[in-house]
């Protein structure tokens with residue numbers, strides 16, 4: 001491909017939509033406000049005007065944008081692009097074939113292509129597209145994207161970014177992107193090796209706004225903050241080399257120990273949408289650690305709850321509150337709250353598999369935790385099957401599985417078992433505390449989700465170094481290690497109590513030990529090994 005000129009910045013790509021203008025706002029007034037707000041490229045998209053009117057709109061747009069040094073791209077109509085002196089054309093999958101458009105346009109013209117599948121992205125690369133529009137990433141009412149497969153989701157954008165990696169073809173995502181979901185979209189839309197978007201394309205969030213300047217400003221500022229942060233750290237998690245140097249067994253134990261006090265000091269609200277079997281014990285575990293539990297599931301209350309700092313756990317052991325789960329995670333993302341996802345029994349039914357995919361498309365988890373069966377189901381299944389399952393129900397290469405799942409989902413992954421494997425996609429931490437009695441009570445895995453969300457919530461509230469552009473503040477790898485160690489070490493201590501004779505006496509003893517946990521106990525008992533990549 002060719003390389004785009006220095007003036008071609010895709011950060012905030014405005015696609016026009018005159019039918020969405022608020023009452024009393026003219027097309028050019030709205031456009032000029034958007035340009036003042038920081039739009040970096042404008043596509044003129046007209047679906048129902050005569051050629052003469054389209055040309056007039058295109059010319060007016062080109063002359064207004066010239067004053068802001070913003071290039072103009074014409075949707076679909078190569079003739080209008082030529083006649084208006086626009087910088088290029090954008091082609092949909094059913095528009096003029098790429099090669100013909102390229103031939104008709106001057107050599108310097110920018111030609112972009114809409115793609116919804118990896119195959120279409122591969123084709124656009126072969127054709128020599130300058131950039132691609134990937135989507136629809138979310139459902140939108142601005143354009144009819146109701147055909148099956150037309151909304152490709154975050155997962156679809158990821159697959160297309162993998163195709164684009166190393167090609168030099170730039171990419172924007174489009175479809176339902178708003179300032180409210182921007183950071184989640186940017187964080188989630190990346191290939192496993194971290195190839196990310198060059199910008200976002202937006203219609204309604206700017207055009208339908210009575211204040212397009214403020215709307216554009218919000219989007220472009222958030223994009224730039226994210227881009228700056230992403231360029232500093234090698235992974236989605238914005239882990240700097242200095243942070244990585246801290247991941248020694250001693251340092252992890254020390255951080256986990258300190259977080260035991262942090263939880264009691266900041267008293268995080270630990271919002272849990274969890275299954276009917278474990279609600280009471282999960283709330284008691286939260287209280288024992290010093291957190292404040294709330295088990296609220298109604299969709300209508302999620303926006304309010306997300307404004308209170310703390311952590312969110314979504315455990316779908318029983319899926320009664322799907323709308324609440326969808327809303328809770330989205331609002332948590334918007335408010336920078338960590339989201340712990342426990343996909344209980346995800347492989348058991350096709351409904352659970354589909355629900356997990358739907359939830360992971362709607363919001364970005366901070367941590368995914370599961371046992372070998374659950375993590376195996378979410379991980380690339382061929383890889384997992386090829387690696388086989390050993391007699392303990394684990395994986396031949398558990399480190400590789402958690403690392404690659406973390407990369408694919410851009411989050412922290414914890415695989416629980418006799419040894420707990422934890423990864424941010426780069427470092428793998430192995431922890432070998434715990435007791436077999438944990439396997440003899442119901443909901444031990446579920447309360448692990450609770451302790452992790454309690455520690456993640458506290459760590460995000462207590463962090464002193466704010467990382468602009470990050471979806472969640474604080475080191476969630478360390479917080480997840482802390483939540484895991486808290487439960488597994490308390491379990492060891494509970495099991496060794498004289499009065500504990502089996503699972504029945506173990507559960508209350510476990511809650512007591514969580515309440516009596518101290519930093520010193522963590523430091524003394526934590527069994528940690530680290531595999532740096």
Ligand code: 3NM
Nearest residue numbers: 135136140142175176202203204
């Ligand atoms: N193209 P909004 S989605 C123009 O998927 C367009 O190719 C799409 O509008 C595609 O930002 C879309 O209001 C509409 O959701 C985007």
Ligand code: MG
Nearest residue numbers: 076091092095
């Ligand atoms: Mg088209």
